[in-house]
Amino acid sequence: MVESTTPANDGIAARAANLSKIYGTGNTQVRALDEVDVEFRRAEFTAIMGPSGSGKSTLMHCLAGLDSASSGSVDIGGTELTALSDKQMTQLRRDRIGFVFQAFNLVPTLTALENITLPLDIAGRAPNEEWLNTVVDRLGLEDRLDHRPSELSGGQQQRVACARALVGQPEIVFGDEPTGNLDSRSGNEVLNILRAAVDEFGQTVVIVTHDPKAASFADRVVFLSDGKIVDELRNPDADSIMDKMKTLEKI
Numbered sequence: 747m748v749e750s751t752t753p754a755n756d757g758i759a760a761r762a763a764n765l766s767k768i769y770g771t772g773n774t775q776v777r778a779l780d781e782v783d784v785e786f787r788r789a790e791f792t793a794i795m796g797p798s799g800s801g802k803s804t805l806m807h808c809l810a811g812l813d814s815a816s817s818g819s820v821d822i823g824g825t826e827l828t829a830l831s832d833k834q835m836t837q838l839r840r841d842r843i844g845f846v847f848q849a850f851n852l853v854p855t856l857t858a859l860e861n862i863t864l865p866l867d868i869a870g871r872a873p874n875e876e877w878l879n880t881v882v883d884r885l886g887l888e889d890r891l892d893h894r895p896s897e898l899s900g901g902q903q904q905r906v907a908c909a910r911a912l913v914g915q916p917e918i919v920f921g922d923e924p925t926g927n928l929d930s931r932s933g934n935e936v937l938n939i940l941r942a943a944v945d946e947f948g949q950t951v952v953i954v955t956h957d958p959k960a961a962s963f964a965d966r967v968v969f970l971s972d973g974k975i976v977d978e979l980r981n982p983d984a985d986s987i988m989d990k991m992k993t994l995e996k997i
């Protein structure tokens with residue numbers, strides 16, 4: 747396990763400092779992130795929004811150690827990611843970060859339960875049975891545990907993906923458009939689960955979304971435009987988020 751190198755009790759689960767990401771070279775160069783400074787507090791639910799191409803996925807991928815920064819730094823719970831070897835980065839992603847993707851990303855040949863415990867199995871960690879039962883129960887998956895993904899609805903598959911992300915009690919859960927492939931009812935179920943994970947279990951959650959309704963479940967919405975953080979809202983409602991997005995899309 748990659749341990750924190752600074753005290754983990756500063757209340758910050760993840761931090762980007764002066765973070766830039768440049769794709770390509772010469773004429774085709776794109777500055778996807780432009781000196782971004784942002785912090786994500788523990789036990790908070792944050793949504794990242796912004797017009798298409800503003801850098802949302804790039805920011806999330808750099809924060810989650812799925813992509814590397816061109817300059818600047820990213821810190822997860824006191825561990826500076828740029829200082830890690832590939833092996834240490836893989837371990838950090840496995841042990842300290844949970845992921846929920848738009849496309850669910852479940853293993854088709856495994857049952858729901860096997861999918862949920864897969865990251866722990868790979869890490870050689872036994873699940874905490876009480877916590878596993880709590881998560882399964884809270885997500886309403888008790889009678890679906892022996893089913894394979896193809897035998898589950900999209901909403902159920904995404905609930906399995908949420909259980910997989912939460913069961914290891916990671917320091918932070920990242921969601922890349924976690925409701926993007928779901929109807930509004932299933933999407934609301936997933937958002938309620940993420941909200942409850944924050945409120946009841948002190949989980950830290952950061953999602954990228956295009957949907958103002960989804961973002962309104964968050965404690966805080968951070969707005970990106972042209973690779974920069976340009977605004978944020980606290981305790982937002984869907985209307986105020988939509989108004990903010992309209993002004994950004996006009997720029």
Ligand SMILES: Nc1ncnc2c1ncn2[C@@H]1O[C@H](COP(=O)(O)OP(=O)(O)OP(=O)(O)O)[C@@H](O)[C@H]1O
Nearest residue numbers: 769770776778796797798799800801802803804805
């Ligand atoms: N691998 C890549 N190579 C070159 N350019 C890239 C790459 N990935 C992203 N970009 C560019 O970086 C910028 C930011 O992309 P990013 O996917 O982070 O935006 P986004 O806000 O998530 O967009 P969307 O809402 O459309 O998903 C865009 O101009 C995009 O074209």
